[in-house]
Amino acid sequence: MSDLLRASAIGTGRVRLDGPDKVRGLAPYAYEHPVEHPLHLFPLCSTIALGRVTAIDATAALALDGVVHVITHENALRLADTEDGELAILQDDRIGFRGQYLGAVLAETPEAARQAADLVEVTAEGAPHDAVFRPDHPAVREPEGGGDDIDTGDFEAAIAAAEIVVDQRYSTPLEHNNPMEPHTTIARWDGEQLTLWTSTQGVHPARQTLAPMLGIDPEQLRIISPHVGGGFGSKGLPHADMMLTALAAHAVPGRAVKHAVTRQHMFALTGYRPATSQRFRIGARADGTITAFGLEAVSSSSHTKEFPEVAIKPSRQMYAGEHRRITQRVLPLDVAVPSWMRAPGEAPGMVGLEIMMDELAEACGLDPIELRVRNEPEHDPDTGKPFNRRRLIDCLHEGATRFGWADRDPRPRARREGGWLIGTGVASATYPASRQPGSKARIRHEAGVYEVGIGAADLGTGTWTALTQVSADALEVDPDRIALRIGDTALPNATVAGSSTGLASWSAAVLAAADAFRREHGTAPADGVEAIGEAAENPAEKQFAMHSYGAQFAQVRVQEETGEIRLDRMLGVFSVGRIINPRTARSQLLGGMTMGVGMALHEKGELDPRFGHVVNHDLAEYHVPVNADIRSLEAHWLDEEDPQAGPLGARGIGEIGTVGAAAAIANAVHHATGVRARDLPVFGSDLLAR
Amino acid sequence: MRPFDYVRADDPAGAVAAMAERPDAAYLAGGTNLVDHLKLGITAPDLLVDLGRLDLADIEELPDGGLRVGAMVRNSDLAADPRVRRDHPMLSRALLSGASGQLRNAATTGGNLLQRTRCVYFQDPTTPCNKRAPGSGCSALGGYTRYHAILGASDACIATHPSDMAVALAALDATVVVLGDDGEKRLPLTALHRLPGDEPERDTVLEHGDLITAVELPPPDGAARTRSTYRKIRDRASYAFALVSVAAVLELDPDAARPTILSARIALGGVAHAPWRARRAEQLLAGAPATRESFRRAAAAELERARPVAGNEFKVTMAQGAMGSVLAELAGLGEENEDSPDE
Known part of the structure; x- marks a missing residue:
């Protein structure tokens, strides 16, 4: 546990420092x-x-x-x-x-x-060639480096003894991160x-x-x-x-x-999210307590280079359940090479898990939030470590209040306005909270200005701004006296802007450099002096199971005669530690949720197995959500600091907004129509009576 | 992609003449479709005849109260025209449901009618397509068919026409004015687009060099003003092609004791190689009581001839549902559809 950095610039919603150059076309992108x-x-x-x-x-x-x-x-x-x-x-x-x-x-x-x-x-x-993904393909095998299977307790005996069983298969399609x-x-x-x-x-x-x-x-x-x-991982x-x-x-x-x-x-x-199939076999007592937790996940991949979408990741730690059997498999095909797409593993993994939880709640006659409360684990079922500030239930309750969950009639097809059926749904969100060691920052002083150099990246997410704020507080100076330089291997080494670790990892380097600088040069430094600092590992990561959590709520309407689905409103509440810049943070969370909307209702790479390629390969035919698809979108966070995350007190926010969003929408579609969507995306055409 | 010559036409006759000498020439209007095709290698004209300077960008009132829409009137301008909004709100809605604001600012009336299918295989020169390369085969059959035809298709092609505007114009009984080698000709909008048959490479009945100069809208009637609309069902709320769309005008008998239909004019989009005028449904509705049952029966009768392929079976149900829903709304039976068209 470390002392928190005193916030002065941190926590303020400064507008993007690179904004004026971008809107005037003066910020050079690679091709320019x-x-x-x-x-x-x-x-x-x-x-x-x-x-x-x-x-x-x-x-x-x-x-x-x-x-x-x-x-x-x-x-x-x-x-x-x-x-x-x-x-x-x-x-x-x-x-x-x-x-x-x-x-x-x-x-x-x-x-x-x-x-x-x-x-x-x-x-x-x-x-x-073979380009058809199916979970029962004979070539399905363990991923390179092992499946990291979980088999604890006596799963088969537990599921045989369970009072309630949910046994369903869920699927997510090829998705393409096209910045x-x-x-x-x-x-x-x-x-x-x-x-x-x-x-x-x-x-x-x-x-x-x-x-x-x-x-x-x-x-x-x-x-x-x-x-x-x-970038979105691509x-x-x-x-x-x-x-x-x-x-x-x-x-x-x-x-x-x-x-x-x-x-x-x-x-x-340029990479894409591979398809997943997730078969959940869940046994519970009548009161909703999960006793048997089974998941067989399979991901598509490419013979050219293996990359599995590890959909089991969130199921390892989300809910209790004494007897567990969890396996990840992969099916390599003669197709293009998949890669990271925002929240790899968690985003599709929480589709299956959180739709399953909705089904389990229905089977037990429980409110889906109450079901999650009853399955809150005391410690990480995966590693046995204590959780670090697991505030899932706080997020669910805060979200329920803000969203107006209490007056919900749980019965499907209970609410109708004109020709529209209206429903609401909820799902949990989670993402690992970690920091990468090894980034270095160099601070150099010249005429009252501190040049902070680190090879970090700004994907439009706000690094230019937020890292300037962190630098200012680290050096205890006004942000106007910080000249940040990023995005160049001529600068000190920086780890990747990925796995929601960017800002936390780079800030650790900046904090170390600021410490070194003040130690070596004091508060009235001469011109031309500099110091370098390196980000160390976060010792708390060995001690605790460190994750962020959130809750996603959605309301949809479905036109009965045509199947059209509209997202009336969506609200997320997240527990992510200290927020460095509320303006850019909100933007990232909203963007993440919007990507979840695409996952729920729009995005699907249509691979034609006869040819072996995705045929809807442009942004007119591969749909991502547009403004007209989403009437109201809100992101909130718990007001908190996480000392275990280091002096910054912040955990990453780049990906958690996407996680759980799709399941909340799919659950809302079920509440509206009574039709259970287990294969995403759910299209209006899937809801028409046949 | 290959190099091409470029000329700018000064008047319609000059444009037609420029095309006459060059069998591989193409007209360039808004360029929103053609320029993509040049880049993707879908078409490779050796001459572009730019229509940008033609004096065809006005909307004029005709002596009979109709409107003459110049072929170079931009989609945005046509949608916003107060006379169109007043007399033919269905057309305005159809235009605004198409493409995006940027594209509508560039796309023209004539170009909109002559835009080509968005069949993913037509747009991908690495796959066979009878429309792009006659005789090479139809990749959509047995492939990705979500946006493909359920009515009037052939073994050679199951593509759909992508225009929203054309669907409204079909229901409006609009007339297309064409200048060709042999002078001006006029044809009903519903006769412009072809069904694919065994010549899917031909989208329309126009000959090489024929130039659409205007689209004429008939004088408005009360029904067109008050009981007409355009509804588009699609996979996202904006900037998506229609899975199914419905343009409809419903005329009720003011003298009848119970609500009775005098006439209906209905066209469907997203279901065929051409805007699909639902004549069979119209016949059944003329004189029928304005009830949900009438509308359901008429929609079912129209879709009886539907021949969906694997992957687009849902369109039959969706088209019937959309037709029934739109007609009920126009008859005042249902509550208003709360979805407003794109702004």
Whole structure:
């Protein structure tokens, strides 16, 4: 337990410091960075799902005016390390999924590059592919590195003895995190030195991945990414587009190569959330106490590189239940490579768990909030550790009051207005609270201004602003005297903006640096002095099971004759420790909840198994919610500080807003219509009488 | 993507003449659909004839009280026109339920009618499509069919026409004015779009070079003003194509003792290769009592011919539900649909 940092700038809703530059178009995104005489890249992508390239004829493309080079597996730089199947592109003739990079055209204009790409003749030999996800597929297996199964007590005996049993399967689809700014990179090799202007959630982690593959030292690779137009996890790990641009630039030394992934290509090349199937077998006493907790989760994945959506994560710790059997499995297919999407594991995992809890409440004749109260575990059922400030029930009660839950008639189809059925639903939210060690910050003083440098990222979430506030309080100066620098590997190492650990981890480095600076240079420092500090591990994480919690409430209306679903209102209450900036925090929580709305009602990658790719691959056909879909959206938080989280007293907020939101809506749809939606998203067409 | 020539037409005759010499030329109006197609490689014209300078951006009143809408009138302007809002609120609603504000500011009346299907396979040159590449096959059959036809489709194509405006115009009995090589011709809106048959590459009856110059709206009647509406059922509340949409005008007999239907004009969107005028339902409704039962029966009769494919069976129920709901609302039977169209 540490002393909390005294808040002065922290807790104030400062407007985004980068806002004015962004609205005036002065904040440079990756593609906009000015470079001399750039070449433009357009990729060649596989149109089969499995097989081999037998020939590539670039003669016609190279004959076109303005075309400089066509890179393929026949002429690309050999990588020093090809372990990572997603990133080791253009190394051989193998095709592992439809849409895979097979090469690229470099030309003086984007138009010429695109035209030439059409002229390159790729001949490939196809093999029968398998792109159909089903949990009973014979190839379902433990994930690489083990399934981390839980089998405690005597599950089968407990479920056989249970008075109430819920045995249901739930599913979530392929989902695509498509930030407004696509994945973009400018690459330039100057001798043995490579510079990438790119859009990433972590310049240092990207460098740690790419440099060894390219056979260069980390110091030979500089990555610059001051502004990121949204990431949602899809820019957390470098994807093949970054490697493609680096390889292409290697063929034209000294020239910058620009590549912006098209919206259509993003659906195959920049990660997505794999599909999940979750079979819950839950046994309870008549009073709702869970005695047997069973979950078999299966995630789709790719043969090219494994990434399972670990849907069992929240079920490990959410509720009590003495006899437990929990397994995670994966099914690799001949499809594009999945990756992180906001709250991987928790977001889909809480779909199954929280719809199941609604079903269990109904089976027991209990209010769903009361059911959760009765299954509140005394300590973490997974690790046996005590929880750190588990305030799930506080969130549920606070939310119930704010939402007006008390006067709810629990019967489905009980409320009707005009041709509309109205229902309300609730679900819990959770997300791990952790901090990553290893970030470093450098503080340098010059003429009353403290330059704080750290390779952190701002995905539009507010890092520029919030980390300035933290720096100001750490140094006990006005925020106007802080000059923050982020998003550059030339700055001290920073961990990734991922797993809701960004601000907490970077702040720990800033606090350490501020301590060192004041210790070494006092409160009246000379010009030019500096100090460096490094974020240590949070010792409390060894001692406690550390999670954040929340409660999500939703009211929907469903048109009886047409099935149309409208979200009247949605309200979330979260326990996330101290809030650094209420303005940016609210925005992040609302954004997370909005993503949950998409998960509940809209988002679904339609993979056509005959071809092996997602066919609704643009933002007109792949739907995310728009303003008109949500009439009222509110995010609240418990007024608290968490000393176990370190001097900042804050836990991450980037992901918890998404968790539980979809289940609350699905539960509200059931309350409105009596139709239980177990496969998300639920469309109005699913609610029509057949 | 391939390079193309570009000319800017000064007048309609000049535009038609520019097209006549070039079989691979295309008109460019708002560009909201064509420019996407150029980038994606769905079409590759060798000449674009830009219509932006044509003097066709006015809405004029006709001697009979109707309106003549120039082909270059922007969707936003047409939706906001006070005469349209007063006389044909259904058209205004249909326009505002389409696309997004930015797109409506650019999209034109003529271009809206001639926009092409949003079938995901048509829009993806890496998959077979008879409409894009005749003879290559229909990928939608056996594929992702949520937005596909249940009425009037063929084995060659199950695509739908994506326009909302055209559905309202079909119910309005609008007329399309076309300038071609051989002078001006006029045709009912309902005769403009084709069913796919074995030539799905042809969306309309127009010949190469034919230029839509205007759409004429008939003089308003009381029913169009007071008992007409457009309802669009879709997967999200804005910026989504119709799963099913209904444009309807209902005329009740003012002299009848009990509420009785004089006439109904109904068109469906999202269900066919063309705006689908529901003639069978209209016939059943003429003279029938204005009851929910009448509306249900008429909707069921219209959808009797529906041939859904795997994945869009729900549209039959949805279309019937939407028709019944809209007609009941127009007859004053139900409570008002609380959903307002997009602003």
